[in-house]
Amino acid sequence: MKCSIAASLALLLQVTNLTAEVEYDIVIYGGTSAGLVAGFQALEMGKSVIVIEPTQRIGGLTTGGLGQTDIGNKQVIDGLSREFYRRVAAHYAKEGSWNWQERSDYRSGGQSKTAAGEDTMWTFEPSAALQIFEDWIEETGLEIAFGQRLDREQGVTKDGAEILSITMETGETYRGKVFLDTTYEGDLFAASGVSYTVGRESNSLYGETLNGVQTRNAKSHNFVHGVDPWKTPGDPESGPLPFIDLDGPGEEGEGDHRVQAYCFRMCLTDHPENRIPFAKPADYEEICYELLFRDFEAGADRIPWINSAMPNRKTDTNNRNGYSTDFIGQNYDYSEASYEERAAIVARHRLYQQGLMWTLANHPRIPERVRSEVSRWGTCRDDFAREDGWQEQLYIREARRMIGELVMTQNHCQHRESIPDSIGMGAYTMDSHNTQRYINQAGHARNEGDVQVGGFPPYPISYRAICPKREEAVNLLIPVSLSASHIAFGSIRMEPVFMVLAESAATAASQAIDQEIAVQDLEYGPLREALEGQDQILYHGIVEGLVLDEEDATLTGHWKRGELRSGYRGDYLHDSGAGDGESSATFRYPLPQPGRYEVWIAYAPNPNRATNAPVVITHSAGTATVTVNQQEPIRDNSGFLSLGEWEFGEAATLKVSNTDTDGHVIVDAVHLALKED
Secondary structure, three states: OOOOHHHHHHHHHHHOOOOOEEEEEEEEEOOEHHHHHHHHHHHHOOOOEEEEEOOOOOEHHHOOOOOEOOOOOHHHOOHHHHHHHHHHHHHHOOHHHOOOOOHHHOOOOHHHOOOOOOOOOOEOOHHHHHHHHHHHHHHHOOEEEEOOOEOOOOOEEEEOOEEEEEEEOOOOEEEEEEEEEOOOOOHHHHHOOOOEEOOEOOHHHHOOOOOOEOOOOOOOOOOOOOOOOEEEOOEEEEEEOOOOOOOOOOOEOOOEOOOOOOEOOEOEEOOOOOEEEOOOOOOOOHHHHHHHHHHHHOOOOOOOEEEEEEOOOEEEEEEOOOOOOOOOOOOOOOOOOOHHHHHHHHHHHHHHHHHHHHHHHHOOOOOHHHHHHHOOOEEEOOOOOOOOOOOOOOEOOOOOEEOOOOOEOHHHHOOOOOOOOEEEEEOOOEEEOOOEEEEOOOOOEEEEOOEEEOOOOOEEEEHHHHOOOOOOOOOEEOOOOOOEOHHHHHHHOOHHHHHHHHHHHHHHHHHHHHHOOOHHHOOHHHHHHHHHHOOOOOOOOOOOOOEEOHHHOEEEOOOEEOOOOOOOOOOOEEOOOOOEEEEEEEEEEEOOOOEEEEEEEEOOOOOOEOOOEEEEEEEOOEEEEEEEOOOOOOOOOOOEEEEEEEEEOOEEEEEEEEEOOOOEOEEOOEEEEEOOO
């Protein structure tokens, strides 16, 4: 990648211990994927812009090992974010991109599988992502300042609520009209005096059910039952094994300082010429893995990883099971730590994970079939700068979160509260990794904090969620560590979504500059018009005011509430499979205008569901009955199944019943969408 004149000058001044002050329209702190996309968009808007990256590698997690793109619903990803994934497809369309594998031998899978005819690709090597961004930077001339860390104590100069400049530890000062914080840590907004939080809120704060301590939800990624937590089995006097929090778990639903676990998203390979075998760390301590041994000895039977295939016989390897790559409970201090302290935390995470991989591949207390499989793999020689094949970028799943003009919550994700000023959409499950390891009342080791609740359609993310409070900063936007509760952030925190929000932030910043106004004063109408002109998806599948949940239905008979792990708003009703015709749920809609509407229904699919659940629709010409197979998944991941279109007058009625049904009938959400002429 070619160096810009300004970047070369900055390097020269750093060497000679001088300082420089340069001015731009937009100053972006954080060369993550979001920061780069914001920079590209700012250039498109005709603005002068610089992206300041604290390290020597751009792209954040997108170039740091997260090659299995977490999406939820690809249909809500467009604009420059989708352009990145088009460039991934174009990269792998070149024969020269396949050095370790024939292109015909590669198969993507899971949510990132590329559909037939799709011009995008959602799985990639870290080195490929880096090359794509570097080429994009060269095409656009985007200026990058590498190795520039914000002076977090005195580096932000303000006039009231306006940020005038930011200064790096090396003395370089960058003046700007609008600033963007695109770091995972939120260092710029924290140093600017913007309100934020770290950890989990209590459920009571925002009227949620999935925040705070969640022992009841911690069903996945946990130990098998009966794992002894004490150094000497059965003897509490011997003390707990490493990484167990004796102060846990806390009160159910109450907030705490705990942060969901971090790990390295390992890029592994089984190609002999490119593989670096897992080595035993010099500081290896066997006791750190005693819980892993005991988990296997108590009956765990799977390799504790998710080893997703990437091109060129590589993987994106992530956490799975009770004892895996997540270093649970060892990141609480990361957000507020100094740069040096953070480096030590990252090093401890790497040491833990290196020791884990050597243990799984070599230790005699690991089942032989596990050792045999894990030992086939190793880190890659050609993706990262370190000689051992490990990356520098730790997976910072969550750190500081701004408290801004609006806080996104579970209620927005599950459509209980509407968003009138969307700048992009989230679509992923509300997902939190474990936050602590504790000893339960039975005296066994358990993990807590894992939450995985989906079943809702894509939801809009508010412009106000990237805006600080007016009195705190009038020319700062935060599209990554944005204003969201812990559990809502667990859904939003996906790299494609960060890129979407960053493109929108750059557009908003440009409009604010042109109008010479605070970012909070921007009118949404012109912003929405500009974003939609950039092919941003703002309200996919949403018709305001026409969504009804099961709580809005008139019920007869006997219904039971399903668990808070699926369903449109995290729950649903079922009839226990009675099939006796005694239970029904009737939704009555007053409509804003007569016309032709498409009718949609949501349900949580499962093999025990009815294959013949009747839905009676009362429309202008009479009634229609549609039979729904509730065992079938909803193909487009929206959470809703289309039943068809009908003409309606001033109202519509939908009735779900269990007449002669052959399984559990589910009552969840329904909505009507007015069809345009």
